[in-house]
Amino acid sequence: MKALQRNHLKMKFLSAAENVGVARLTVAAMAGQIDFNLSEIEEIKVAVSEAVSNAVLHGYAGEQGYIEVEVIAEDGVLRVIVTDHGRGIDDLARARQPSFSTDPERMGLGFSFMESFMDQLEVSSVPGQGTRVEMVKRPGGGVGGHGQHD
Amino acid sequence: MPLVYERFGDILVLRPQGDLDLGAVEEFRRVAERALDENKCRKLLINLKGVTFIDSSGLGVILGRYKRISLLGGQMAFTQVPLKVKPILELSGLLKIIPFYDTEKKALERM
Numbered sequence: 222m223k224a225l226q227r228n229h230l231k232m233k234f235l236s237a238a239e240n241v242g243v244a245r246l247t248v249a250a251m252a253g254q255i256d257f258n259l260s261e262i263e264e265i266k267v268a269v270s271e272a273v274s275n276a277v278l279h280g281y282a283g284e285q286g287y288i289e290v291e292v293i294a295e296d297g298v299l300r301v302i303v304t305d306h307g308r309g310i311d312d313l314a315r316a317r318q319p320s321f322s323t324d325p326e327r328m329g330l331g332f333s334f335m336e337s338f339m340d341q342l343e344v345s346s347v348p349g350q351g352t353r354v355e356m357v358k359r360p361g362g363g364v365g366g367h368g369q370h371d
Numbered sequence: 372m373p374l375v376y377e378r379f380g381d382i383l384v385l386r387p388q389g390d391l392d393l394g395a396v397e398e399f400r401r402v403a404e405r406a407l408d409e410n411k412c413r414k415l416l417i418n419l420k421g422v423t424f425i426d427s428s429g430l431g432v433i434l435g436r437y438k439r440i441s442l443l444g445g446q447m448a449f450t451q452v453p454l455k456v457k458p459i460l461e462l463s464g465l466l467k468i469i470p471f472y473d474t475e476k477k478a479l480e481r482m
Contacts, residue, residue: 238393245392245424263424263455270426274393326400327431330463334427337462 228254228294236281236288236305244273244290244303251292252299256360264338265299265358271331272303272354280307280352299358301339306351313346374402379479383412388421391429399432407436413445416478420451430463437469450478 230251234240248269252262269290276288284307291302310316317332336342341357375386383406387399407415415436422429440447449471452460460466472478 238397241393241428242390260455260458263458266424267426267459270392270424270428274426274428277393326396326435328427328434328463330427330430334459334462 226295230292231289233287233289236277236284236286236307238277240288241270241273241277244288245270248290248292248301251294255294255297255299257299257358258360261358261360265301268335268338268356269301269303271334272301272356275331275354276303276305276307276352279310280305282308297360301356303354304351309348309350309352310346311348313344317344374399376402376406378410378412381412382414382416382479382482383407383410384416384418384475384479386418386421390424391422391432392424392426393428396428396432399429400435403432403436407439413440413443414482415440415445415447416450416475416482417447418450418475419453419456422453422456425456425459427463430459430465433465446482448472448478448482450475
């Protein structure tokens, strides 16, 4: 199947835990339009899951608000932008440290997974206004990039 | 996410199914805690065969049970870790503290 030159998708949904899977599967379907192998698609799913879970758990912290996920597939590169308009992150450097978590039942690996599994990660956050996470991945460039193409 | 459990002597076996993410962790925690309370087991074996996806939320709920079991001086292990789940477990460091066995039979014999 010939790969699309460019595809662009935007979705907006309530900050419900159930929607984490919806976002992950939608982005995976877009990633499937680019030449990613199966393990790379798994990595993208984990990264999206982490970004959206952070928005649900920390951005809105139990309150309801909207999360936007924008996916751009262009020139064989996948770009995913996850935005919330929640409370923002006070200390971004600290939040991005591995094993930093505000909850004993969590591992604090969200940002580590996003960093490990995507080629680029940019996080910007304004306390009281929200957080924007932008991630980029190219086929063959990441952790699973040396795997078999299925 | 359906969570089936079964008891073999002093080992409780949990068999989560489907995607272990933020949408599933509350149910996992509730069922696992109840099963541990009711069965008074000090050993916990998690059979991951039916798990189709895991992220840090899923790892966190597993870590929470590991902390409980460890506090009681018990043991925990994984079995039948799917190929696509294993890299996430490895990267998280959980496989350094929690052993895994190829089959449930082997795990039940050695735990």
